[in-house]
Amino acid sequence: MSDKKLIDANLAVGFVAKRSGVKVSTLHFYESKGLIRSWRNNGNQRRYKPDVLRRIAVIKAAQTMGITLEDIKQTLGTLPEQRTPTKQDWAALSKVWQTQLDERIQYMQRLRERVNGCIGCGCLSMAKCPIYNKDDYLGEEHSGAVLLERE
Amino acid sequence: MSDKKLIDANLAVGFVAKRSGVKVSTLHFYESKGLIRSWRNNGNQRRYKPDVLRRIAVIKAAQTMGITLEDIKQTLGTLPEQRTPTKQDWAALSKVWQTQLDERIQYMQRLRERVNGCIGCGCLSMAKCPIYNKDDYLGEEHSGAVLLERE
DNA sequence: GTAAAACCTCAAGCTAACTTTAGGTCAACA
C-alpha cells in the first residue's frame, strides 16, 4: 500500500512520477543529469526520499521561469547535502531565481520600448534598427552602404 | 564591385551574409524554411533583392523577442507579395510582435509575484506551490497525501 | 504459482535552429 511506502519514506519511481506529474522517463533523465538522486533496492529498482517531490517541484518552477536545467543544477547544488533542506534553504533558491527573473523582465521591457520606437519610425533595417543593433554594428564591408540604406 | 551589385539590386549570398551578420548556411536554412526567397543566376547561384536585408533584420529582431521561426514565418506571410513592403507594412509586424512581447512580460510579472510569495512562505512543494500549481493540480492518486505533505 | 504490472538499461528518435562536412561547380582575377 502507498501508506507503507510513505512511512518507510522510500518511494518507487512510478509513485513519484504520478505524484509529481512528470514521466518515469523524465525522472530517469533528471537522475542521469544529476538533478535528483535515488538509491536502489535489492532488485535494482530506484527508491526516493520524499523530499525528491519538492525538488522536482522546484525544478519545474524554475523551468517555468525560463531557467535551464544546467543552471537549475548549479543552484540546486547550493542546497545542503547532509540534511534535508529546510524552508529557508528552498527560499534562498527562490531568491536566486527571482533575481534572474527580474533581469529577464527588465530586458524584455527595454526591448519593448525599442519596438515601441520602431512602430513610430518603421526603421527596422539591419543598419539602423535599435532592436537588432545593440552596438550599432554594421557588416565588415561598408562599401555601398548609402545605396543600401535607401532601399 | 559591390556598387554594381547594389545598383543591379541582386545580391549574392556571401554579400547578404556579411551585411546581415548571419552565416551563408543560415541563409540557405531560412530559404529552406520559406522565410526568405531568392532566384538563381545562370550558374545556379542565389541572388537576392536588397529588401532581404530588412527581412533578415526583422527575423532577428523577432527572435530576440522570443518569437519562433514558425511564428515569424506566419507573420511575415502577412506582408504584400507583389510590391516591396513599405514602412507601414513593417510597422504592422512590429505591432504584432509587440503585443506578444507584452503578454510575455505580463506572464513573467505574474510569475515574479508568485515567487515573491514563495520567498515569504517557503512553500515550494508540488502540492501547494503557486508557481507550479496554476490549477491546484494534484497527482491522480490521492491516498497518503496528508503524510506526504508533512515531509 | 503464475500472469500482469512495474521496473531496468541502453540506444535511438524527436523538435528547434542551426552548423559542419563532403564532394563538386562557378566566377574572378592575374
Added chain:
DNA sequence: TGTTGACCTAAAGTTAGCTTGAGGTTTTAC
C-alpha cells in the same frame, strides 16, 4: 589559362530536454 575563392547540394552533426522502443527482470496480486 589557371588557380583561388565563392557557391552549390545533400546529409549528418549539435544542444536542450525529453520520449520511445526493445528486450529483459522484479514485484505484486489473485
